[in-house]
């Protein structure tokens with residue numbers, strides 16, 4: 141397979157990275173050797189490869205529409221950030237790549253559906269009568285209501301709705 145560098149993709153990642161430290165990556169592989177996901181998946185998920193793809197501007201190595209596990213395997217445990225000898229904040233790069241993945245529509249549906257649920261209800265698991273009945277049975281108080289408007293305002297400021305191409309009910 142031939143990989144074609146994408147300058148815009150490279151600029152987007154390198155320009156944003158804090159203090160531009162990513163350029164000091166010398167591919168030592170320590171990030172992958174300490175990553176629990178890399179270990180559990182026999183390196184199918186590989187943070188070092190993602191950093192290499194970011195530095196070279198190769199979205200195919202990072203986003204891989206045929207295997208979105210490439211970036212979405214990261215569980216943001218921050219172990220790699222702590223162990224990188226060059227203080228590269230890998231998870232900053234990964235967050236950026238995840239945003240690009242959502243915007244180009246290659247993010248796994250279970251992530252975008254979960255984000256839409258939070259956008260609509262202000263929480264990941266909306267209150268359900270079955271949950272409330274069980275809480276009552278065990279003598280627990282009802283789940284406190286959250287301020288959905290406030291949460292939606294915050295999420296709108298992060299432009300989550302635009303990234304998800306979410307249409308608000310009143311705009312439909």
Ligand code: SF4
Pocket residue numbers: 164165166167168169170171172187188191223224225226228230
């Ligand atoms: S640990 Fe740091 S320097 Fe080493 S490969 Fe990973 S990102 Fe690069």
Ligand code: SF4
Pocket residue numbers: 171174175176177178187213214215216217218219220221230231
């Ligand atoms: S933050 Fe992601 S890439 Fe880094 S060690 Fe944890 S799961 Fe692996």
